[in-house]
Amino acid sequence: MKYYRLWVIAFLLKFIGSAWDASYHFKYLFEEYSIPHIVNTLGFALGGLLLFQEWRRSQYMDNFSRNLITIGYVLFLIGIPLDFTYHIAYGIDLTTWSPTHFIYYIATGIMIFGVWRGYYLYTRDEKPAWKSMHTWFAMFLLECLMFPNMQQENGAISYDQYIHGKSIASQEILELISDPASQIFGGIPEWVYPIYSVLMVALLTVLIIRICRDFTIPVTAAALYILLRFVGKAIFAAVGYPTSYVPITLILIPLCFFLFRKTNWLAALTGSVAYFLVLFAIHKFDILITPPLEMWEIVPVAIIGALVPVVNSLVKPQQEIKKDKQLA
Amino acid sequence: MIPLYLLHVTAVEHSESLLWTFVTCNIFVVTSGIIFMYKLFTQKKVRVAGIAFGIALAINYILIAIFGDPFDLLG
Numbered sequence: 158m159k160y161y162r163l164w165v166i167a168f169l170l171k172f173i174g175s176a177w178d179a180s181y182h183f184k185y186l187f188e189e190y191s192i193p194h195i196v197n198t199l200g201f202a203l204g205g206l207l208l209f210q211e212w213r214r215s216q217y218m219d220n221f222s223r224n225l226i227t228i229g230y231v232l233f234l235i236g237i238p239l240d241f242t243y244h245i246a247y248g249i250d251l252t253t254w255s256p257t258h259f260i261y262y263i264a265t266g267i268m269i270f271g272v273w274r275g276y277y278l279y280t281r282d283e284k285p286a287w288k289s290m291h292t293w294f295a296m297f298l299l300e301c302l303m304f305p306n307m308q309q310e311n312g313a314i315s316y317d318q319y320i321h322g323k324s325i326a327s328q329e330i331l332e333l334i335s336d337p338a339s340q341i342f343g344g345i346p347e348w349v350y351p352i353y354s355v356l357m358v359a360l361l362t363v364l365i366i367r368i369c370r371d372f373t374i375p376v377t378a379a380a381l382y383i384l385l386r387f388v389g390k391a392i393f394a395a396v397g398y399p400t401s402y403v404p405i406t407l408i409l410i411p412l413c414f415f416l417f418r419k420t421n422w423l424a425a426l427t428g429s430v431a432y433f434l435v436l437f438a439i440h441k442f443d444i445l446i447t448p449p450l451e452m453w454e455i456v457p458v459a460i461i462g463a464l465v466p467v468v469n470s471l472v473k474p475q476q477e478i479k480k481d482k483q484l485a
Numbered sequence: 486m487i488p489l490y491l492l493h494v495t496a497v498e499h500s501e502s503l504l505w506t507f508v509t510c511n512i513f514v515v516t517s518g519i520i521f522m523y524k525l526f527t528q529k530k531v532r533v534a535g536i537a538f539g540i541a542l543a544i545n546y547i548l549i550a551i552f553g554d555p556f557d558l559l560g
Contacts, residue, residue, distance in 0.1 A: 191556045191559055194556065194559035195559065197559070198559045220528060221528060224525040224526065224528060225525075225526075227525050228522045228525050228526060231518050231521055231522050231525070231538065232518070232522065234518075234542055235514055235515060235518045235542075237545075237546075237549070237557075237558060237559075238507070238510065238511055238514055238542075238545035238546070238548075238549060239511055239515070241507065241549050241553060241557055242504070242507040242508060242511050245499050245503065245504050245507060246499065246504055
């Protein structure tokens with residue numbers, strides 16, 4: 158188990174580094190020693206060391222899981238020169254939503270999935286439970302999927318400070334701002350935020366329930382994610398760094414699946430609508446500073462939320478496909 | 486639409502020859518990377534593909550260290 162605990166530390170370092178980096182760039186443009194990137198790289202290097210150990214002598218995971226993690230590493234390493242070229246061509250992008258940044262997210266997602274698959278098979282004799290490391294890996298995958306939203310969640314508070322003349326951004330950042338409403342939110346239309354969140358959280362929840370056959374893990378993973386985001390927010394606030402809106406209402410999606418004890422369209426619809434309505438109420442009544450929202454967005458949110466379990470039910474498990482092929 | 490949403494960046498002047506040098510090296514690393522990842526996924530022998538990818542990556546990273554900053558290699 159120590160091997161997988163070290164993977165949890167590696168991903169935690171990546172989580173800390175990336176959250177720090179997202180916050181950092183709402184205050185500063187360049188950094189001489191890239192300390193958030195160094196923290197992120199420490200996690201990457203620790204994971205690389207653990208992966209190298211598996212390549213030398215296969216001990217804790219099957220070969221396919223090891224190869225999946227390697228694919229994640231290869232993709233991440235490809236992303237670095239592509240991101241550099243993108244910066245030469247278009248300048249510095251102050252957004253999490255740039256195409257080359259998505260290579261990093263996809264690569265990290267593959268790494269987490271590979272490690273989680275290895276852990277799942279390594280502990281196949283035990284039923285997956287929320288007290289195990291399944292919760293950690295589910296949380297890391299959730300964080301990876303939600304990371305682009307940091308632009309809107311940090312941007313909401315930064316934009317509010319900017320329009321009230323209380324921006325804490327450095328002069329070099331303020332000089333770049335010509336169209337604050339668009340630049341601070343990375344040029345992403347506001348409807349992307351709730352729709353992307355519902356699609357990713359519903360999809361992840363349904364897949365975890367399907368694979369682990371447990372309704373608790375997605376809820377505890379979302380709770381752990383929210384808790385860690387609050388810890389990060391408190392630290393950033395204490396040291397005068399830009400803070401972000403913490404997406405507390407995300408938990409309502411896995412919570413509804415947990416309460417219904419089914420992965421059907423009704424549970425997903427209830428969770429998605431509850432997520433949006435509570436978020437909208439927080440926004441409308443100025444309880445917290447959230448990314449901008451419009452009421453009409455509830456329609457695509459509800460439709461997409463309800464469709465996820467429907468599509469999931471249409472996809473056959475691989476074993477059934479194999480059986481069908483054998484019968485044919 | 487795409488420049489508005491995805492290429493929403495700060496415009497800076499750049500050298501076209503430098504850009505195309507990097508694009509050429511990027512094509513090399515992406516091609517070798519795809520072959521390497523395909524071999525990993527299909528669980529075939531990966532030694533040659535891995536070495537080719539390593540060479541392509543080294544060339545790209547050396548160029549970044551020369552024309553950019555070693556800290557750019559952190560991603």
